[in-house]
Amino acid sequence: MENLLEIDNLTFSRSGRVLYDDISLRIVKGKTTAIMGPSGIGKTTMLRLIGGQLKPDSGDIRFKGESIQDMSRNRLFTVRRQMSMLFQSGALFTDMTVYDNIAFPLREHTKLSESVIKTIVLLKLQAVGLRGAAHLMPAELSGGMARRAALARAIALDPELIMYDEPFGGQDPISMGVLVKLIKALNDALQLTSIVVTHDVTEVLTIADYIYILAEKKVIGSGTPEQIKQSDSPLVQQFLNGEADGPVPFHYPADKLENAFLGVK
Amino acid sequence: MQWLADIGHNTIDTVRSFGRAFLMLVGAIIAKPQLIKNTPLTIKQIYVVGVQSLLIIIVSGLFIGMVMALQGYTILVDYGAEGSLGPMVALSLLRELGPVVTALLFAGRAGSALTAEIGLMKATEQLSSLEMMAVDPLRRVVAPRLWAGIISMPMLALIFSAVGILGGHIVGVDWLGVDAGSYWSIMQSSVDWDKDIVNGIIKTFVFAFVITWIAIFKGYDSIPTSEGISKATTETVVFSSLAVLGLDFILTALMFGIE
Numbered sequence: 001m002e003n004l005l006e007i008d009n010l011t012f013s014r015s016g017r018v019l020y021d022d023i024s025l026r027i028v029k030g031k032t033t034a035i036m037g038p039s040g041i042g043k044t045t046m047l048r049l050i051g052g053q054l055k056p057d058s059g060d061i062r063f064k065g066e067s068i069q070d071m072s073r074n075r076l077f078t079v080r081r082q083m084s085m086l087f088q089s090g091a092l093f094t095d096m097t098v099y100d101n102i103a104f105p106l107r108e109h110t111k112l113s114e115s116v117i118k119t120i121v122l123l124k125l126q127a128v129g130l131r132g133a134a135h136l137m138p139a140e141l142s143g144g145m146a147r148r149a150a151l152a153r154a155i156a157l158d159p160e161l162i163m164y165d166e167p168f169g170g171q172d173p174i175s176m177g178v179l180v181k182l183i184k185a186l187n188d189a190l191q192l193t194s195i196v197v198t199h200d201v202t203e204v205l206t207i208a209d210y211i212y213i214l215a216e217k218k219v220i221g222s223g224t225p226e227q228i229k230q231s232d233s234p235l236v237q238q239f240l241n242g243e244a245d246g247p248v249p250f251h252y253p254a255d256k257l258e259n260a261f262l263g264v265k
Numbered sequence: 266m267q268w269l270a271d272i273g274h275n276t277i278d279t280v281r282s283f284g285r286a287f288l289m290l291v292g293a294i295i296a297k298p299q300l301i302k303n304t305p306l307t308i309k310q311i312y313v314v315g316v317q318s319l320l321i322i323i324v325s326g327l328f329i330g331m332v333m334a335l336q337g338y339t340i341l342v343d344y345g346a347e348g349s350l351g352p353m354v355a356l357s358l359l360r361e362l363g364p365v366v367t368a369l370l371f372a373g374r375a376g377s378a379l380t381a382e383i384g385l386m387k388a389t390e391q392l393s394s395l396e397m398m399a400v401d402p403l404r405r406v407v408a409p410r411l412w413a414g415i416i417s418m419p420m421l422a423l424i425f426s427a428v429g430i431l432g433g434h435i436v437g438v439d440w441l442g443v444d445a446g447s448y449w450s451i452m453q454s455s456v457d458w459d460k461d462i463v464n465g466i467i468k469t470f471v472f473a474f475v476i477t478w479i480a481i482f483k484g485y486d487s488i489p490t491s492e493g494i495s496k497a498t499t500e501t502v503v504f505s506s507l508a509v510l511g512l513d514f515i516l517t518a519l520m521f522g523i524e
Contacts, residue, residue: 048393051396051397053393053396053397077399077401078399080396080397080398080399081399083397084397084398085394085397087390087393087394088390089389089390091389091390091391091393091394092391093391094389094391104398105398105400108302108398108399108400109398109399
């Protein structure tokens with residue numbers, strides 16, 4: 001199987017805190033790879049590293065065999081046209097209608113006529129079920145609709161790679177079901193390569209072909225959903241089963257409670 | 266020794282932020298010009314920062330002109346020199362009050378809005394999404410706002426001065442009875458094109474550039490939280506106002522300094 005993206009020995013730290021320590025990942029072309037892990041371990045940061053918005057301290061991130069961190073700004077911008085990102089907030093432009101948001105990348109990067117752009121935009125909106133909302137402003141959309149509109153924008157240029165940043169976060173069950181269905185349908189129909197960053201275990205197990213679980217600066221588990229479910233790692237099991245305490249402690253590191261009350265340092 | 270370390274730390278932070286501001290400016294100005302795409306964006310921003318500031322500029326200019334005429338009249342009339350009310354109002358407005366007050370109002374009205382808008386675009390990941398769509402935010406977001414500020418503010422200052430002179434006329438001529446002919450004719454003979462009007466316009470261009478630069482940079486460099494954006498917006502108004510007043514002294518000294 002051909003890899004679209006390869007990450008080797010990645011180390012990254014921010015504000016003196018190490019987020020990743022020598023980790024390696026493979027993203028197979030045409031497959032959906034999920035990156036999971038507890039909050040605060042830097043899952044979104046991983047997507048920003050892949051997109052070239054951040055540079056690693058060491059290690060290599062290669063998109064189609066080309067090192068992202070070594071690219072010039074112009075080359076990086078050219079490569080980014082082949083990738084797309086669905087932000088957690090949707091990140092729709094608030095001064096444009098839904099239609100103009102989706103037309104935006106087409107107007108910026110192609111010389112297509114307005115009539116062709118209209119056709120493409122309406123098709124993308126139809127795919128996410130929002131053709132009737134084309135004239136609305138982002139502020140008039142619900143959270144789930146905003147994310148679907150952002151998804152339509154993300155696929156406007158038919159990218160090879162889509163990165164989903166917490167696509168199910170804060171969604172009601174219906175919106176979540178719609179998004180799961182959409183992501184799956186789009187991947188199958190467009191043969192996209194997808195990276196889904198999330199901590200919604202149930203949803204991701206249904207759409208992912210391969211899963212990486214990150215914790216404590218390392219990859220603590222990887223494999224197909226079945227392999228992950230059967231993992232004997234206590235850390236992986238705590239995460240999958242949502243246990244409050246375990247290898248990832250409930251309490252933030254602190255002195256003993258009695259010492260705090262008695263003022264003992 | 267901690268205070269010494271704090272001074273050093275703050276100095277390094279300040280120098281770094283000047284460096285980032287300069288790089289942002291260079292990126293926005295040198296960014297490959299795309300006239301067809303950027304002109305409509307700049308026009309839209311001229312509407313937002315310029316046209317939408319018109320009301321506050323016109324109302325302020327009118328009242329300042331009226332107050333100056335009232336104050337000037339009470340002094341000049343004692344010496345029988347109320348005929349000089351026109352040049353007094355016009356010169357004060359064209360040389361100083363027009364550029365400076367417009368700049369202060371522009372910093373408060375348009376500068377703070379620019380900072381808040383760009384800061385919120387950052388907080389809601391709109392700038393990041395532009396980057397990920399291979400669209401340079403410096404070209405798409407920063408450059409149109411920078412040019413709009415530089416184009417709009419000098420025009421607002423001219424409107425402010427013109428309305429102020431009319432305000433002076435309303436109070437001086439229509440209310441207090443100064444002769445209309447002397448109000449206008451002495452003004453015409455006293456106001457020098459190069460020395461008064463051109464110098465005033467140069468001042469407004471300098472103020473416009475500095476305010477817009479500060480406003481955009483503070484938004485672009487803000488910490489993307491509600492507290493961070495609030496702090497950045499406050500800093501825009503404070504730093505812009507201080508920069509305008511300081512630069513006004515320097516420019517006045519260079520333009521009108523006693524030789």
